[in-house]
Amino acid sequence: MNLKPVLILLGLALATILALVCVLLSRERSPRTCQQLPPEQEDTEDGQSLVFADLTAEEMAQVVRYLQGHLGVPLVEASRAKPSENCIAWLDVQVPAKAEVLRFLDAGGARPAREALAVLYFGKQPEPNITELVVGPLPRPAYHRDVTVHEYGGKVPYHRRPTLAVEYKQIGGFLKSQVFPSAPAFMQQVMEYDGANLAIVTAAPRGFQSGDRVTWFVLFQNVSGFFLHPVGLEVLVDHSSLDMSEWAVSRVFYNGQYYRDMVQLESAYVQGRISVEKVRKAPRDGDFSSMRPRAPAAAPFPLQFEPQGPRYRVRNNRVLFQGWSFAFGMSVSTGLRLFDVRHKGERVAYEISVQEALSVYGSNCPAGMSTRYMDGSFGLGRYASPLVPGVDCPYLATFVDTLSLSDSLRPKKTKASLCIFEQNLGSPLRRHYSNLQSLYYGGLVNSALVLRSIATVGNYDYVWDFIFYQNGALEGKVQATGYPSSSFLHGDGLRYGNRLWEHTLGTIHTHFVNYKVDLDVGGVRNSLMAHDMVFEMTQAPWSPEQQIERPRLTKRVLDTEDQAAFLLHSKMPRYIYFAANSKNKWGHQRGYRIQITSSAGDHIPEGSSMERAISWARYQLAVTRRKEEEPTSTSIYNQNDPWTPTVAFADFINNETITNEDLVAWITAGFLHIPHSEDIPNTVTVGNSVGFLLRPYNYYDLDPSIYSQDGVFFTSEQDFTACEINPLACLPKTASCLPNFPPFTFDGFRNM
Numbered sequence: 001m002n003l004k005p006v007l008i009l010l011g012l013a014l015a016t017i018l019a020l021v022c023v024l025l026s027r028e029r030s031p032r033t034c035q036q037l038p039p040e041q042e043d044t045e046d047g048q049s050l051v052f053a054d055l056t057a058e059e060m061a062q063v064v065r066y067l068q069g070h071l072g073v074p075l076v077e078a079s080r081a082k083p084s085e086n087c088i089a090w091l092d093v094q095v096p097a098k099a100e101v102l103r104f105l106d107a108g109g110a111r112p113a114r115e116a117l118a119v120l121y122f123g124k125q126p127e128p129n130i131t132e133l134v135v136g137p138l139p140r141p142a143y144h145r146d147v148t149v150h151e152y153g154g155k156v157p158y159h160r161r162p163t164l165a166v167e168y169k170q171i172g173g174f175l176k177s178q179v180f181p182s183a184p185a186f187m188q189q190v191m192e193y194d195g196a197n198l199a200i201v202t203a204a205p206r207g208f209q210s211g212d213r214v215t216w217f218v219l220f221q222n223v224s225g226f227f228l229h230p231v232g233l234e235v236l237v238d239h240s241s242l243d244m245s246e247w248a249v250s251r252v253f254y255n256g257q258y259y260r261d262m263v264q265l266e267s268a269y270v271q272g273r274i275s276v277e278k279v280r281k282a283p284r285d286g287d288f289s290s291m292r293p294r295a296p297a298a299a300p301f302p303l304q305f306e307p308q309g310p311r312y313r314v315r316n317n318r319v320l321f322q323g324w325s326f327a328f329g330m331s332v333s334t335g336l337r338l339f340d341v342r343h344k345g346e347r348v349a350y351e352i353s354v355q356e357a358l359s360v361y362g363s364n365c366p367a368g369m370s371t372r373y374m375d376g377s378f379g380l381g382r383y384a385s386p387l388v389p390g391v392d393c394p395y396l397a398t399f400v401d402t403l404s405l406s407d408s409l410r411p412k413k414t415k416a417s418l419c420i421f422e423q424n425l426g427s428p429l430r431r432h433y434s435n436l437q438s439l440y441y442g443g444l445v446n447s448a449l450v451l452r453s454i455a456t457v458g459n460y461d462y463v464w465d466f467i468f469y470q471n472g473a474l475e476g477k478v479q480a481t482g483y484p485s486s487s488f489l490h491g492d493g494l495r496y497g498n499r500l501w502e503h504t505l506g507t508i509h510t511h512f513v514n515y516k517v518d519l520d521v522g523g524v525r526n527s528l529m530a531h532d533m534v535f536e537m538t539q540a541p542w543s544p545e546q547q548i549e550r551p552r553l554t555k556r557v558l559d560t561e562d563q564a565a566f567l568l569h570s571k572m573p574r575y576i577y578f579a580a581n582s583k584n585k586w587g588h589q590r591g592y593r594i595q596i597t598s599s600a601g602d603h604i605p606e607g608s609s610m611e612r613a614i615s616w617a618r619y620q621l622a623v624t625r626r627k628e629e630e631p632t633s634t635s636i637y638n639q640n641d642p643w644t645p646t647v648a649f650a651d652f653i654n655n656e657t658i659t660n661e662d663l664v665a666w667i668t669a670g671f672l673h674i675p676h677s678e679d680i681p682n683t684v685t686v687g688n689s690v691g692f693l694l695r696p697y698n699y700y701d702l703d704p705s706i707y708s709q710d711g712v713f714f715t716s717e718q719d720f721t722a723c724e725i726n727p728l729a730c731l732p733k734t735a736s737c738l739p740n741f742p743p744f745t746f747d748g749f750r751n752m
Contacts, residue, residue, distance in 0.1 A: 046551035049318035049327035052339040055093050057411040059138045063116045066141035078407045084242040089119040090406035092332045096136050114138040128158035160637040165407045183266035200228045210644040213240035216367035223282045225289025227459040231279050232366050232488040235240045256490040289681045305739040321449040324468045330402045335380030335634050336453045343472050355514040362496045363507045365487040375457045377639035382406050384417040385456040386748035388630045397421035415747035419452050439716035459483040469703040477691035484675035498676050506675025510601035512617045516592045517665040521592045522580025524662045528558040530573035562655045564623035568603050577697045588698035595693040601672030613642030615650035624652045626662040667692050
């Protein structure tokens with residue numbers, strides 16, 4: 001019998017089956033988005049996480065309608081509000097008190113009322129002020145209460161208000177219509193000003209004392225990557241008056257010299273009494289600052305995919321992965337945050353959140369030397385950017401849209417501004433190859449879940465990650481990229497940075513990031529323990545005439561907040577952990593250790609008039625009692641009045657006992673950045689990454705990752721090419737189908 005036709009038919013059938021399998025698997029890899037639960041499932045764990053959920057578009061709209069109808073004052077849309085008018089600056093969810101939430105989550109208590117926090121600017125009042133109102137219950141508001149006095153001890157002065165986009169627009173109009181025309185010859189001949197070829201960038205804070213609202217604005221060529229194209233002109237605008245007709249120029253700086261105003265600069269120019277440094281006009285693409293690739297596309301870079309679809313689940317604002325579960329959200333001001341973080345079903349943290357990102361600059365130009373950006377004031381969540389599949393996140397990640405309401409009466413959706421993905425880190429989480437006594441190999445791939453957002457605040461892009469490992473460790477990490485800020489190079493400028501181009505000084509600056517970590521290890525009440533080592537000298541018992549230096553474990557309970565506040569560059573115990581009131585199988589207190597990764601520069605001297613506003617940056621770690629009245633380490637109002645800070649973190653530390661209490665760790669990480677030629681056109685993330693790790697320390701009886709289904713083990717006596725022995729041997733079959741990658745999409749340029 002001729003078997004050839006039969007074999008051909010069998011081969012074709014097998015090929016068809018494999019093709020169908022590939023198609024089915026590829027369907028699993030279509031673009032993934034967060035799934036919404038139906039109302040009837042709201043009492044499940046997925047539904048419980050909604051107690052932390054960000055506001056929906058409908059809730060935002062209802063809050064706006066309620067405020068418009070119940071405050072008795074006119075509310076102007078923030079995008080066109082004058083400083084002398086009333087407006088809604090922004091909305092956010094009001095997370096209920098922790099005790100109330102835990103009664104709901106853990107004890108079957110009632111679901112807390114859902115509420116929104118509204119920040120309003122009341123400029124049209126006898127005493128203009130900032131007011132914070134809690135509005136509820138959602139989705140049908142029926143009440144509001146003023147929490148400003150309770151939160152801050154009084155009304156927040158109006159001059160502290162974060163600057164709205166419309167105010168920058170109004171200042172730009174003031175410069176264009178009133179300031180620049182007063183120096184026509186200089187602006188035309190030196191700046192070649194045509195009404196559109198200059199961009200302005202704000203400095204902050206705004207002055208030298210409480211009540212000031214006087215801001216330096218730096219002028220750049222309006223080209224791609226304009227942050228690297230200073231033209232040497234800076235203008236100090238006094239915009240403290242609520243009457244815009246009273247705004248005025250206080251000083252002008254050009255190429256190392258100060259002038260009373262543009263009129264004086266014009267006079268000096270016309271009379272030939274200034275040193276003109278004319279900047280070569282850059283093309284629209286910015287030339288050296290362009291991010292356009294300088295090489296043609298070649299072979300595609302490696303991609304990752306999941307052979308059988310994602311191994312994590314996203315429902316509403318809740319994620320489950322390999323024993324982990326957590327709720328996530330996006331604060332308008334502080335950005336990415338986690339709630340109710342559990343491993344193996346047990347809560348290890350109630351809240352982990354970004355608090356602030358601070359940059360302190362140096363320069364010999366006025367704006368650069370006075371800049372201390374507190375980016376939470378601008379909005380780390382508000383400026384979460386759309387993410388590009390394949391670069392910002394893996395191509396097949398799950399992308400989540402976020403909503404915000406700021407500078408407007410209508411919610412704004414930012415498409416794909418969060419991503420969630422499992423990442424094979426390309427290294428073992430643990431492994432051992434035994435070639436002594438018995439012969440075997442055992443290992444576990446380091447595959448972790450990543451939750452990511454990227455905030456673009458002016459020139460900088462911050463990549464915010466929370467990473468969940470299979471051994472119960474959790475990492476918080478930020479990577480900095482984007483354009484370096486620059487000043488016009490003149491005089492002794494090289495004392496404050498490196499020359500990056502003909503007239504561009506990359507200015508020295510520090511980066512500090514602060515996190516709130518509310519650990520609940522084995523329950524709400526914890527103590528803080530410190531373990532470290534010392535060398536001790538001892539006689540060798542078998543040879544008393546000889547001595548041995550041996551490391552010995554040291555143990556200490558840190559009883560008070562003062563003992564648990566470690567200044568930035570001070571020596572800190574290598575093992576600091578939150579200890580539970582329970583023990584593991586071996587008699588040790590169960591704990592989670594805090595390990596900080598940082599290469600921070602120096603903190604601003606404590607004698608500075610504005611240091612208290614950023615006093616959280618004094619400490620690499622400070623552990624305090626958790627208090628509802630101390631929800632954040634700083635305030636969005638500190639940026640524009642750091643001299644009388646609305647929140648001063650240093651006041652949190654008052655030597656209270658922290659033994660067997662509900663505790664919060666405030667973690668600061670950072671790095672010093674001296675921009676250099678390789679920062680052109682962009683700063684890279686490599687080497688510019690800082691953060692912290694939370695690691696189980698005697699929390700389990702053994703490494704929980706031993707129960708991972710990804711484990712690999714085989715001996716010399718086994719057939720390690722067989723699937724049933726070694727799952728790696730299955731890869732040629734399970735990973736034989738290429739995924740059907742969906743078409744590339746990006747919505748980042750819509751409705752700009």
